[in-house]
Amino acid sequence: MNLFIDTTNSNFCLYLFDNDYKLLFKKNTNGERRYSEMLPKVYYECLKSSNLKVSEIKKLYLAIGPGSYTGMRISLAFAKSLKLLNDKITILTIKSPQVYIDYQFDGVHQIDARGGFYYTSKFINGEFKGIRLSELLENSNSNLLINFPNLVNHIKENHFEIQEDFFKFKLDYHKKLNYRKLK
Numbered sequence: 001m002n003l004f005i006d007t008t009n010s011n012f013c014l015y016l017f018d019n020d021y022k023l024l025f026k027k028n029t030n031g032e033r034r035y036s037e038m039l040p041k042v043y044y045e046c047l048k049s050s051n052l053k054v055s056e057i058k059k060l061y062l063a064i065g066p067g068s069y070t071g072m073r074i075s076l077a078f079a080k081s082l083k084l085l086n087d088k089i090t091i092l093t094i095k096s097p098q099v100y101i102d103y104q105f106d107g108v109h110q111i112d113a114r115g116g117f118y119y120t121s122k123f124i125n126g127e128f129k130g131i132r133l134s135e136l137l138e139n140s141n142s143n144l145l146i147n148f149p150n151l152v153n154h155i156k157e158n159h160f161e162i163q164e165d166f167f168k169f170k171l172d173y174h175k176k177l178n179y180r181k182l183k
Contacts, residue, residue: 008067
């Protein structure tokens, strides 16, 4: 069994799927907070409804930001706890903008950085590109939800990075972020 978790922005996401990519459990919310309380409850609900044990999760796919630093730390701490309970679990990570972007859809995408700030990505012909402020204001999409078939494509095409020594893994966080506040 495989699990995907993203707590890096305002769209909480937890998916459970088998090795044939059949979706067995899904929880998406938009705008809810308190992920530190929500994640263990949703995980327990996921295991219970699927009649699974912790040891049956073989791979954990994790979105690691940019985004809410607290959200990133919550999913990272949760993943480390799962690794302590099940040392055979493989943890794979991906940058949050990459997992939200359907690489067949060109456009400008935003991830809520809180306080009226947004992380932005421009995706054209399968590649991330630089972005002009005028493009950001005209063509943004800040209400993104993860599309499960798109997530499967990212997994199949090896866009996730295996974390060999996950306990030494550190978040890529910059105190001086390169973002703009939208009016």
